[in-house]
Amino acid sequence: MEELKTCKKFHMSKKFRNVIVEYLLGFEDGAIVHTTLSCNNEVTTPINREFKESGTIYSIFFIGLENYAYSAGLGSLYVTNLSGGTKKSNWYRINSFKEKEIVSNITKLTDRNLTGIVRNRLYVFNEYDKSYILCGDSKDVVGYSVDEEILIVLVFSAKKNQNGEYVTENKYYALQEILETQVKKYWFSNRQIYSASTRKMVTGKSRLALFELVCIYSRNEVEKFDTSVWKRISSTILFHGLQLKFENRDLKKII
Known part of the structure; x- marks a missing residue:
């Protein structure tokens, strides 16, 4: 029997046209599962895609129709797209700690800024600048x-x-x-x-x-x-x- 994986984080997004809903699952072993439920001629079809990270997924969040953000292991807040490619950008830039920390509770603040909790403080992250409280x-x-x-x-x-x-x-x-x-x-x-x-x-x-x-x-x-x-x-x-x-x-x- 296949061992069940522990799901750490879940985020769902609604879309229009033929796509009913889509969601992202982040797992303890670093797996990310992207599932899309599409409807055509009253038939609902699930499409699953799986990606693999090297660390536990602590938070995951849709930030647009084609992009999402997630944290995997220590010192990471990655932003990437849903195409399944390997290109991603790490927005984690906190230099005030000796060690890298976990980012949890990722949320979109604006189109170019995200928020997340690090050491029980609320931080702002963006692509080019240092992260700040x-x-x-x-x-x-x-x-x-x-x-x-x-x-x-x-x-x-x-x-x-x-x-x-x-x-x-x-x-x-x-x-x-x-x-x-x-x-x-x-x-x-x-x-x-x-x-x-x-x-x-x-x-x-x-x-x-x-x-x-x-x-x-x-x-x-x-x-x-x-x-x-x-x-x-x-x-x-x-x-x-x-x-x-x-x-x-x-x-x-x-x-």
């Missing part, structure tokens, strides 16, 4: 969700007790606004640097703490954004077991 006051980060439409990030942090366990008294949620700054890189070009500042924070004694936090922000801080931006937002955010919906300046709990 997004928010200096965010420590002990274990999860987060980015809304790239209006550049806000929900951060979930937790400290471990003496037994190495996460306890409710040490959990808290922070809602942060992401700011973009233009920095002169060369005489002919600029680059964008991103930073985040905490707007609201609550202690996470229950999962409802997150819902309470975003409701407070929606009610008291929404005037900071253009009303038209909020009206056209209808994006679903999955974060720490809650599914929340931004729509028409109101926040609704839908699950």
Whole structure:
């Protein structure tokens, strides 16, 4: 009997035309499986392709129709395309640690910038520049969700007790606004640097703490954004077991 492999990470993407859905699976042995479910004449056909890396897949994420990012082993955040070729670019450029570290929870920030967790800090990665911390006051980060439409990030942090366990008294949620700054890189070009500042924070004694936090922000801080931006937002955010919906300046709990 063939031994079952341990799946470490999973990410799914919806597409149009004949493609119903596609997903990526990352495994402990370094295997990456790309599966596409296509429909033609009411017949659904799965197409599987497998690639192999030298280290455990700790995170994997679609960043466009044809590209995806993943971390494999230590000191890596690779960006490549779905064609199955060997060409890939490593965006990991953290020089502040003596040893290379694991990147987890990869997410798209903009078309040219990704985010990920390294040593419980939230970092920004891009193709050419050094990686840097997004928010200096965010420590002990274990999860987060980015809304790239209006550049806000929900951060979930937790400290471990003496037994190495996460306890409710040490959990808290922070809602942060992401700011973009233009920095002169060369005489002919600029680059964008991103930073985040905490707007609201609550202690996470229950999962409802997150819902309470975003409701407070929606009610008291929404005037900071253009009303038209909020009206056209209808994006679903999955974060720490809650599914929340931004729509028409109101926040609704839908699950």
